[in-house]
Amino acid sequence: MKKNDLKLETNCVNTWCPGCGNFGILMAFKQAITSLVEKGIPKENIVINSGIGCASKIVDYLNLNSFCSLHGRPIATAEGIKIANDKLKVIVFDGDGGTYNEGISHLVHAVKRNIDITVLVHDNRCFALTTGQFTSTSPKGFKSKSTPEGSTEEPFDPLKLVMASNATFVARGCSLRVAHLKSLILAAIQHKGFSFVDILQPCVSFFNTSELYNKKVYETSNNNLDSERYALKKINEWQPNQKNSKIPIGIFYKVDRPIYK
Amino acid sequence: MNTEYSILIGGAAGLGSRRAGLLIAKLFSNLGYYVFIYDDYQSLIRGGHSFSNIRISTSRKLSSCSKIDFLIALDKRTWTEHQSELKKEGILVYNKDQFRVQRNQAIGISAQTIVQDLGARKIMENIALVAGFAKTIGVEWKTLKELLIKEFNKSRNINLQIAKIFFTQNKSLAKIKKIKREKFPLLTGNEAIAQGAVKAGLGLYFAYPMTPATGILHYLAGHSKNFKIKTIQLENELAVISAALGSAYAGLPSMVGTSGGGFALMTESLSLACQAEIPMVIVNSQRAAPASGVPTYTAQGDLSFSLTAGHGDIVKFLVAPGDAEESCYWAGKLLFLSWEYQTPSILLVDKQISESTFSFDKRILEKIKPIKYLKGDVRNQYMRYQYTKTGISPLLFPGKRGAVVKVNSYEHNENGITIEDEISAQKMQDKRLRKYKEMEKAVEKMRAVKIYGNKKSSRAILAWGSTKGPAQEVAEDLNIKLIQPLVIQPFPEKQMKKALEGVKNLILIEGNALGQLGSVLASYGIKIDAKILKYNARPFMSEEIKRALDKIWKNEKK
Numbered sequence: 001m002k003k004n005d006l007k008l009e010t011n012c013v014n015t016w017c018p019g020c021g022n023f024g025i026l027m028a029f030k031q032a033i034t035s036l037v038e039k040g041i042p043k044e045n046i047v048i049n050s051g052i053g054c055a056s057k058i059v060d061y062l063n064l065n066s067f068c069s070l071h072g073r074p075i076a077t078a079e080g081i082k083i084a085n086d087k088l089k090v091i092v093f094d095g096d097g098g099t100y101n102e103g104i105s106h107l108v109h110a111v112k113r114n115i116d117i118t119v120l121v122h123d124n125r126c127f128a129l130t131t132g133q134f135t136s137t138s139p140k141g142f143k144s145k146s147t148p149e150g151s152t153e154e155p156f157d158p159l160k161l162v163m164a165s166n167a168t169f170v171a172r173g174c175s176l177r178v179a180h181l182k183s184l185i186l187a188a189i190q191h192k193g194f195s196f197v198d199i200l201q202p203c204v205s206f207f208n209t210s211e212l213y214n215k216k217v218y219e220t221s222n223n224n225l226d227s228e229r230y231a232l233k234k235i236n237e238w239q240p241n242q243k244n245s246k247i248p249i250g251i252f253y254k255v256d257r258p259i260y261k
Numbered sequence: 262m263n264t265e266y267s268i269l270i271g272g273a274a275g276l277g278s279r280r281a282g283l284l285i286a287k288l289f290s291n292l293g294y295y296v297f298i299y300d301d302y303q304s305l306i307r308g309g310h311s312f313s314n315i316r317i318s319t320s321r322k323l324s325s326c327s328k329i330d331f332l333i334a335l336d337k338r339t340w341t342e343h344q345s346e347l348k349k350e351g352i353l354v355y356n357k358d359q360f361r362v363q364r365n366q367a368i369g370i371s372a373q374t375i376v377q378d379l380g381a382r383k384i385m386e387n388i389a390l391v392a393g394f395a396k397t398i399g400v401e402w403k404t405l406k407e408l409l410i411k412e413f414n415k416s417r418n419i420n421l422q423i424a425k426i427f428f429t430q431n432k433s434l435a436k437i438k439k440i441k442r443e444k445f446p447l448l449t450g451n452e453a454i455a456q457g458a459v460k461a462g463l464g465l466y467f468a469y470p471m472t473p474a475t476g477i478l479h480y481l482a483g484h485s486k487n488f489k490i491k492t493i494q495l496e497n498e499l500a501v502i503s504a505a506l507g508s509a510y511a512g513l514p515s516m517v518g519t520s521g522g523g524f525a526l527m528t529e530s531l532s533l534a535c536q537a538e539i540p541m542v543i544v545n546s547q548r549a550a551p552a553s554g555v556p557t558y559t560a561q562g563d564l565s566f567s568l569t570a571g572h573g574d575i576v577k578f579l580v581a582p583g584d585a586e587e588s589c590y591w592a593g594k595l596l597f598l599s600w601e602y603q604t605p606s607i608l609l610v611d612k613q614i615s616e617s618t619f620s621f622d623k624r625i626l627e628k629i630k631p632i633k634y635l636k637g638d639v640r641n642q643y644m645r646y647q648y649t650k651t652g653i654s655p656l657l658f659p660g661k662r663g664a665v666v667k668v669n670s671y672e673h674n675e676n677g678i679t680i681e682d683e684i685s686a687q688k689m690q691d692k693r694l695r696k697y698k699e700m701e702k703a704v705e706k707m708r709a710v711k712i713y714g715n716k717k718s719s720r721a722i723l724a725w726g727s728t729k730g731p732a733q734e735v736a737e738d739l740n741i742k743l744i745q746p747l748v749i750q751p752f753p754e755k756q757m758k759k760a761l762e763g764v765k766n767l768i769l770i771e772g773n774a775l776g777q778l779g780s781v782l783a784s785y786g787i788k789i790d791a792k793i794l795k796y797n798a799r800p801f802m803s804e805e806i807k808r809a810l811d812k813i814w815k816n817e818k819k
């Protein structure tokens with residue numbers, strides 16, 4: 001099938017802010033889907049899922065089967081779709097608020113089950129659509145209308161959380177590195193088992209991290225993907241509360257484990 | 262003429278009183294009797310006090326009697342708690358290694374000593390009492406032996422050995438007659454619900470364990486190969502219903518089951534099922550609430566909540582069946598209706614139906630039709646929410662070449678894409694309301710309201726759900742009318758008003774404290790003359806309904 005025949009766009013007017021990190025994710029995903037279809041996956045066998053928030057609007061902009069679920073629930077919905085029809089490639093888009101706050105139990109358990117779906121987290125480290133409150137990944141001291149003195153909570157590292165839940169595919173990407181992100185998304189969808197990509201993304205309106213990510217993000221690769229030690233070392237390299245720490249992106253961990261059926 | 266016996270068997274949890282009760286029930290069932298078992302147990306694993314009240318009769322009964330003919334006590338507490346219920350001429354069969362009783366018609370069984378001597382497990386003392394009891398009432402050894410062979414596999418020989426000893430030791434004091442009647446299998450309400458849903462084409466059952474709905478999960482999981490379905494336990498009720506909506510979207514008929522607290526969690530997605538127009542059956546098996554309430558006991562307190570569950574203007578069915586056959590039928594029928602109208606349904610039962618055991622007339626299964634739905638096609642551009650006259654849009658599922666199937670929790674256009682403008686928002690809500698009109702019409706064509714007893718009586722009682730059982734008995738005994746609404750949403754107003762024709766005195770009977778169905782009736786202008794409400798976490802018995810009616814009618818005369 002030619003790229004032009006795919007018609008991945010819809011007529012829906014895009015309402016993301018100009019310069020929003022979501023555009024990079026949308027672009028990378030379209031490229032990944034185009035590659036996937038070229039590799040022989042029928043377009044009709046792809047199902048995308050989302051919850052609520054800026055990230056979740058992505059399903060309206062893609063002419064693919066989609067289920068826009070409730071806040072925090074798209075992983076559970078995606079699991080049901082996959083359990084009902086194993087032929088489908090099921091991909092979830094959700095924000096850090098939906099995945100790590102409202103729906104964290106579903107993430108942890110889906111990872112534990114190793115169900116063959118892909119979760120792409122648009123991690124802008126704040127609730128954007130509700131005007132910028134702190135989430136699980138917002139840095140300590142994050143000032144917002146709900147935390148005028150700054151948040152007193154330390155963030156947790158979602159990558160460590162999924163590692164602790166027995167993940168089989170763990171990656172971090174960045175919306176500013178579209179080509180790299182495309183390769184991560186493609187590898188994640190092709191992974192047999194639960195694949196997890198935390199995508200760092202600036203929120204131009206409430207937490208503009210563009211400069212930080214442009215400066216600190218670097219692409220890493222290795223041949224030692226089944227080493228938990230290596231993975232944790234890479235994950236721990238970035239400490240959000242340390243100004244000078246670098247931010248590695250890439251696949252950190254990939255192993256095979258029986259898939260949940 | 263009805264011949265009937267009530268047998269109560271009890272003991273601490275872990276002594277096997279429920280299993281022993283079921284064996285006794287099966288003995289009678291095999292002899293052609295109808296059986297109804299009420300199981301009473303506490304929220305604990307070992308100890309406490311559990312009992313089964315087994316009602317055996319030659320005509321069908323759906324509730325327990327407070328006076329019992331046979332008391333089988335595996336421990337002393339059973340005797341002390343239930344001796345006042347045993348009729349004067351009733352027979353006590355008890356474990357005399359546990360305690361001693363001075364009473365005529367008391368048969369002590371040295372269960373502990375012999376079971377210990379045989380090196381058998383303590384729980385097998387229950388077989389000693391079953392065998393002693395069987396002999397006492399004149400069951401033949403052959404009948405008991407056949408049952409035990411069928412019921413036990415691993416521990417068959419030791420159980421037969423114990424049974425033989427105690428059967429031989431005891432004397433027959435009565436002779437139970439064999440009844441010529443087609444034998445009905447014994448099924449719990451939960452098992453009947455599972456069978457009904459499977460008959461209609463259930464593909465997937467999702468649940469998180471919660472009493473009293475857990476039996477559906479266990480039964481379906483244990484029979485998933487025969488039934489060709491999948492059973493999935495997930496991390497919580499939020500996941501359960503979200504996943505079930507995912508699988509229904511992918512084309513597989515799905516159902517979930519829970520009790521009040523779990524149902525409360527599911528309501529966010531009940532609203533989603535309505536908005537996204539995804540077929541879903543939710544079984545809400547009530548227990549005494551609010552909150553954790555009295556978890557292993559019954560109530561009818563979730564009616565108001567279930568009727569209004571879900572944020573927004575919700576289009577759904579709610580049906581409250583009153584026995585095993587009705588539960589079976591409506592589980593299947595609701596799956597059918599959910600797929601026909603692409604909307605959620607609630608099957609509202611309670612502990613009294615879910616966990617009681619019934620003589621089940623399986624001919625009801627023949628009345629359940631496999632689901633069908635309006636199928637889409639891809640010749641024109643497929644739109645999941647295409648506007649139609651009935652409000653029902655053609656269905657296709659992901660994986661269909663040429664179709665893009667988009668469903669949405671946000672208000673959406675025909676393609677399933679989010680909208681916010683006033684015209685589209687109203688148009689899509691109107692589409693769902695057109696469906697509701699169709700549902701209302703459909704309900705009036707079903708048998709949504711049932712009448713029992715003397716249909717011409719000007720005195721009528723009104724009961725729903727499990728209260729139908731004892732109320733039916735009352736109506737038949739007192740020659741008055743019983744009206745039972747089965748479908749409560751959409752409310753079958755015409756049928757109800759027809760049922761009320763000629764009624765001059767209407768008394769409502771409900772297992773809750775506020776008279777919740779009474780409020781529903783009031784909203785249709787139906788006036789209740791008096792209410793009989795019970796909310797001590799126990800089911801109604803016909804005797805107490807009769808006493809309450811008596812009191813009401815006496816006061817009226819004054």
